[in-house]
Amino acid sequence: MPRLSTSILRHARHQHPLLPLLLRACHDLDSARNELRWLRKHALKTGDSKSSAPTWQQRFHRLCLERAKGVPLQYILGTQPFGDLEILCKPGVLIPRPETESITTYLASLISSAFTLKLSQRAKGIDESQWVADQKPLRILDLCTGTGCIPLLMHAILSPRIQNLRIAGADISPTSVSLANENLKHNIKGGSLQEKANEQLSFYHADVFSDDHCAGRANHTVWDILVSNPPYISPSAFNKTTSRSVRNYEPKEALVPPQNLLETGEESIRSTDTGDTFYPRLLHIAQQVHAKVLLMEVADIAQATRVVELVLGTRRWEACQIWRDWSGARKEKRKRKRKRKREVILINGSITRVMGEGNGRAVLVWRDGGGKMLGLSERCR
């Protein structure tokens, strides 16, 4: 990281005496100023009426010092907005990222609009509410759920349209599972999730790599859609490319795949990059649970390409797409009738569409009518 210039520090001190502290964590004045505002609000809000308690100014100062050390803002404030939800964040559980928010919202909007299309094409003489109630339940499973942000946001977006939902999230960490359950209660209480989420949403403890996971709940149930934001950073990339606050304060097990699997694991895992450990396993589980759609978050376009190669190698999937950070972006442009070339990549002799703008962020694969479920129909081969 480049050193902060004296002029920017002086400038910051002139604006607020605590601003230089936040510059250590933010590195630019604009976001430092925003964080100062949010921390101040937090210090004012979390008052204690006891006379021995510190004043809000003292609390404010302490919060700024913590942030300067690199503690993530979300751990200090205790929350992170995710769509219209407010997700509680605690040390030991990965903080939801805006990129995940973007791809989750995009996936949910595809499902929702495909459902509406299907509704409009129903046979004549059938009542709308009757048709909606008669639909088979839509089952969505999220592996490595963390705070539970993906299942919660999916439910928030889908439940107004689709009545029959069954969504679950699984994580290896018991802290995550209890936090995800807390988030479920918190958002129902806050009014951003419907009351029925209590019955339709559940979180459980499971290890993706253990076989009893498959023998357990995931295998005996059939899931239509499988989503996952697994750890995808290789150990070398963890040391070089992650930011200080991520490296020092967020759980490493949520970022870097476990390395002991590489020595003892299957052949397919051993031969790939150390950040890609989860993807063959996710493809395997998707087949076991008869998933029609699988969405996996990845680090960049290079990893996305490697995952697509894996997908093509299995020969079990009908089609695949790569999504960039802001997947909805290009769709808006198409509405304005400005012609743009569709972005594609040639991987192992097959053409793969790339959607949206920004870094490569996710790989979407589908089969057996999964494309219809999302309103997508093109083939990748």
Added chain:
Amino acid sequence: MFSLNSCRMAFGVIRPTRPAYLVVRRSFTSSNALAAARLPPRMVIKEEDIKEAFLKGSGPGGQKINKTSSAVQLKHIPTGTVIKSQATRSRSQNRKIARRIIAEKIEEAEKGPESRVALKAGIKSKKKASKSKKAKRKYRALQEEKDDQEEEEGVGMKEPVEEPVKEERE
């Protein structure tokens, strides 16, 4: 240690009613509601006319970085107006706020003094003027009363003059 509140609960002391000044402050006129009714409706801008710039920082994102900025930048294509909103931590909130701000800006540019924003500002400044006028009148009356008293008592202290100034600021 008993706090004042717990003592009240324990001994059943009746809570004091609302302080008188709070009651007096309530407005009984319908001037606010009338003013709001006279305002033109909010302008709605078509989604096709807006270009949302996704502020993609260079370098990696996702799990590797923990961004806290969720700024949203909008450009209104027909007029070229650009605005940025980073009011809240939530991107979806910022998108809503940005759309509202850009609608206000464009309306202001189109209609000038007839626009919702200008009318609102007019109402606000009028209110402020009348408030300060009332305050001045009140303190002038108070001052005169005091001066009268002082004259009667025959003491010429300058100190109390500072107090009204302090109050006025509130």
